[in-house]
Amino acid sequence: MKHRAHIDGDVTITGFFPLNTLGKDHSKSKDSRQEEHTPIFKNYQFVLALVFAIEEINKNPYLLYNLTLGVDIYDVEFRAWTIFKNPFIWLFGEYKIPNYSCMRERRSIAVLTGPSGITSDQIGTLLGLYRFPQFTFGPFDHALSDHNKFPALYQMVPQDTSITRVMVSLLLHFSWNWVGLLTSQDENGSWFLAELKEEMAKNRLCLAYEVVISSQSMSHIFKVMAVYNEINKASASVLIIYGDKDSLIFIIMSLERILIQGKVCVMNSEWDFTMKTRYFMLGSLHVPLIFIHHHEDVSGFIDFVKAVNPSKYPEDFFLAWLWFLTFNCSDAESDCVTWDNCAHDASLEWLPGHIFDMTMSGHSYNIYNAVYTVAQALHEMLLHQTEVQMMGNSKGALPSPAQLHLFLNNNQFYNPAEDHIIWDEKRKLEPEYDILNIWNFPEGLELAVKIGKFSPYALHGNQLSLSEDMVQWGIGTTENPYSICSESCGPGFRKSPQEEKATCCFDCTPCPENEIANGTDMEHCVKCPDHQYANIQRNQCLLKAASFLAFGDTLGIVLACMALCFSMLTVVVLGVFVKHKDSAIVKANNRTLSYILLISLIFCFLCSLLFLGHPNTVTCILQQMTFGILFTVAVSTVLAKTVTVVLAFKATSPGRMMRWLLVSGAPNFIIPICTLIQVMLCALWMGTSPPFIDTDAHSEHGHIIILCNKGSLTAFYCVLGYLSSLALASFTVAFLARNLPDTFNEAKFLTFSMLVFCSVWLTFLPVYHSAKGKVMVAVEVFSILASGAGLLGCIFAPKCYIIFLMPNKNSLHGFRDKRHCTRNMHAYD
Numbered sequence: 001m002k003h004r005a006h007i008d009g010d011v012t013i014t015g016f017f018p019l020n021t022l023g024k025d026h027s028k029s030k031d032s033r034q035e036e037h038t039p040i041f042k043n044y045q046f047v048l049a050l051v052f053a054i055e056e057i058n059k060n061p062y063l064l065y066n067l068t069l070g071v072d073i074y075d076v077e078f079r080a081w082t083i084f085k086n087p088f089i090w091l092f093g094e095y096k097i098p099n100y101s102c103m104r105e106r107r108s109i110a111v112l113t114g115p116s117g118i119t120s121d122q123i124g125t126l127l128g129l130y131r132f133p134q135f136t137f138g139p140f141d142h143a144l145s146d147h148n149k150f151p152a153l154y155q156m157v158p159q160d161t162s163i164t165r166v167m168v169s170l171l172l173h174f175s176w177n178w179v180g181l182l183t184s185q186d187e188n189g190s191w192f193l194a195e196l197k198e199e200m201a202k203n204r205l206c207l208a209y210e211v212v213i214s215s216q217s218m219s220h221i222f223k224v225m226a227v228y229n230e231i232n233k234a235s236a237s238v239l240i241i242y243g244d245k246d247s248l249i250f251i252i253m254s255l256e257r258i259l260i261q262g263k264v265c266v267m268n269s270e271w272d273f274t275m276k277t278r279y280f281m282l283g284s285l286h287v288p289l290i291f292i293h294h295h296e297d298v299s300g301f302i303d304f305v306k307a308v309n310p311s312k313y314p315e316d317f318f319l320a321w322l323w324f325l326t327f328n329c330s331d332a333e334s335d336c337v338t339w340d341n342c343a344h345d346a347s348l349e350w351l352p353g354h355i356f357d358m359t360m361s362g363h364s365y366n367i368y369n370a371v372y373t374v375a376q377a378l379h380e381m382l383l384h385q386t387e388v389q390m391m392g393n394s395k396g397a398l399p400s401p402a403q404l405h406l407f408l409n410n411n412q413f414y415n416p417a418e419d420h421i422i423w424d425e426k427r428k429l430e431p432e433y434d435i436l437n438i439w440n441f442p443e444g445l446e447l448a449v450k451i452g453k454f455s456p457y458a459l460h461g462n463q464l465s466l467s468e469d470m471v472q473w474g475i476g477t478t479e480n481p482y483s484i485c486s487e488s489c490g491p492g493f494r495k496s497p498q499e500e501k502a503t504c505c506f507d508c509t510p511c512p513e514n515e516i517a518n519g520t521d522m523e524h525c526v527k528c529p530d531h532q533y534a535n536i537q538r539n540q541c542l543l544k545a546a547s548f549l550a551f552g553d554t555l556g557i558v559l560a561c562m563a564l565c566f567s568m569l570t571v572v573v574l575g576v577f578v579k580h581k582d583s584a585i586v587k588a589n590n591r592t593l594s595y596i597l598l599i600s601l602i603f604c605f606l607c608s609l610l611f612l613g614h615p616n617t618v619t620c621i622l623q624q625m626t627f628g629i630l631f632t633v634a635v636s637t638v639l640a641k642t643v644t645v646v647l648a649f650k651a652t653s654p655g656r657m658m659r660w661l662l663v664s665g666a667p668n669f670i671i672p673i674c675t676l677i678q679v680m681l682c683a684l685w686m687g688t689s690p691p692f693i694d695t696d697a698h699s700e701h702g703h704i705i706i707l708c709n710k711g712s713l714t715a716f717y718c719v720l721g722y723l724s725s726l727a728l729a730s731f732t733v734a735f736l737a738r739n740l741p742d743t744f745n746e747a748k749f750l751t752f753s754m755l756v757f758c759s760v761w762l763t764f765l766p767v768y769h770s771a772k773g774k775v776m777v778a779v780e781v782f783s784i785l786a787s788g789a790g791l792l793g794c795i796f797a798p799k800c801y802i803i804f805l806m807p808n809k810n811s812l813h814g815f816r817d818k819r820h821c822t823r824n825m826h827a828y829d
Helices: 041-059 080-092 117-128 163-173 187-202 221-233 245-255 301-307 317-327 362-387 401-408 554-579 591-611 617-650 657-664 666-688 713-736 747-770 774-805 818-828
Strands: 004-007 011-017 020-024 035-039 069-075 108-113 134-136 153-155 178-184 206-213 238-242 264-267 286-293 412-414 420-422 433-439 447-454 464-466 493-497 506-510 532-534 541-543 545-547 692-696 703-709
Touching (some): 035 317, 041 301, 041 317, 080 117, 108 117, 108 401, 117 134, 117 153, 163 187, 163 238, 163 433, 178 187, 187 238, 206 221, 362 420, 554 591, 591 617, 591 666, 591 774, 617 703, 617 713, 617 774, 747 774
Parallel strands (some): 011 108, 178 206, 238 264
Antiparallel strands (some): 286 433, 493 506
């Protein structure tokens, strides 16, 4: 019974805390070695938090009135059945005869256990038999929330409902999307794994691997090596560790000895780093980021700790032992403990921070709240007893622990730190989290520094606050760690998943033509609207420039100049023919038809200018009408000239019909008749589906081509087909009359002109349909100019050659049969 701490009171609160570890005394011989207790200095703060809360409550005149609280504190050995040793002593007075009590009176009203869930589980099984209120101050354990198994157990810590959100927020903050997971094989680990996977999937984060272990399996070296290989071979440089110290201590202490290099660990609770041989060495496994529940500072606690000494609490065996080991208070001659040998101003404040922390830890804060919870429930119970007059005064019958349960349910209050404590599971507030970073430079410092906070009550996007400049990643490391499976796809690229791999592993594929990706890691490229186009980098849509065959373009200038030159040349030829209208070469070939043909060719050349410049409704309609009608006039004139040649030679044969047709001027009616038919076709075209302004946004990159849509392609090909039939008829008649004897017979020239005309338009069709944009318009303009130039050159060039260079042939002298020639000339005229 001497290995305990005790403060007397009317009722007491008992604490079972892990205050010692067992080890061998290696200074003695092998045979005489015995197990010796080594104090865990940091855990002694649990005792101080309990005593501090008790003293605050006892000094409070408004709480418990004349009833005082006391303390009984026992050490818990974390070894098999010996974990029950001190609980048996507390319950029965000894531990060798269970269920037999040699204690006359027990004043305990509640029990505190923790922080290990395993310890609370095993002690809770015992306490549940007696319905003894048990408060656990360790991390929330799903196994302990079974009220059927643990009807008298209360967990001080709320469930970590938002721990996965906290960790995912941290991963997103540092752009870590490829992480590993190490968790315990228990109910807590299973819950966390499911929740983490769901939260990571929402934010498109991936697990590179998941290692689920049990403490029993880690006793085998082969299992340790398998876990080591799994973690070390992975490309993920961030490792999430979830579980309590007791579940994972074996694997952590094993792995840190074999140096897992470059792995940044993110953990869910503050571990006792003094139990480890070495952390944070360069290249070793290190734990820089730890999440703990946020709690308010308790006023007066640090001053209380500074004033603690064995003289003040003489029944605290653990404090005396700690003082003896820390301040060397033994007498050198007698080897007895005497406080006179200690420094009179000695204080726990003298201990290094990594040995004993003066600031109240999260576990100690839970103990503080547990004591106030018991006090509040006990206060309510005393008030109730007073009302029903079940006790005459506060010194009467002591309250029963089993009765306390009725007043614990739905209990809520504000503690002295103004923190709202709620016991209703459904109404408990989500916890806030502090983010700690372990500073270990210089080596051995092991100082936990708060670098950030997560509040689920803040606005979305502002829930996580972090000071990156305060983070110490490890010795020799200044930059933030990097943990991704694939490099981010920048603007202009989309993510392409890799087969049989996680979604975080992908290739970057350039966006197709006219599609963009203006963000990072985009799943799909976005197609630009029709009036826009993608730039070369495929990260921005630009407005397309209007494009048409303008007069200012090089091609437009060339075609316009050609049209004007051919028009001027035709005018010159017409002037020459008018000037030499009485010459034999002009008269012999029906000069009226020659004039009509030349005038129609002038307008044919000029009509090509309608195809240049910005299209509008008027020009779109005039383009096709003028082209169809003017070329019909020209081709029908050629047909009339060809028919005239044939009739002129046939008129010399017996029969009056041919001569009558020639003399009556019947060939001249070919022109109006053929032209009228073409006009009717054009009128039908304009009346049903006339040409209109259209745009082509796809043929030319970066441009919207403004062009004239034919409206009805059928009507367009009917007009062109009719024109082609006239040309074919002219070619056929001219070809048959090519060998008729006469010096001024132009049938051969008409044949060649029609051959050129037909060749141009036969070539036009496939070229026109394969061309796009401006080129398509240019092909049509060029075909008009080429066919017109073919007519002009083939028919009139030989005549001009005779007029200018061979005037002796432009005469009626020298022919053998003058009468015959004269008769023929008068017939042509």
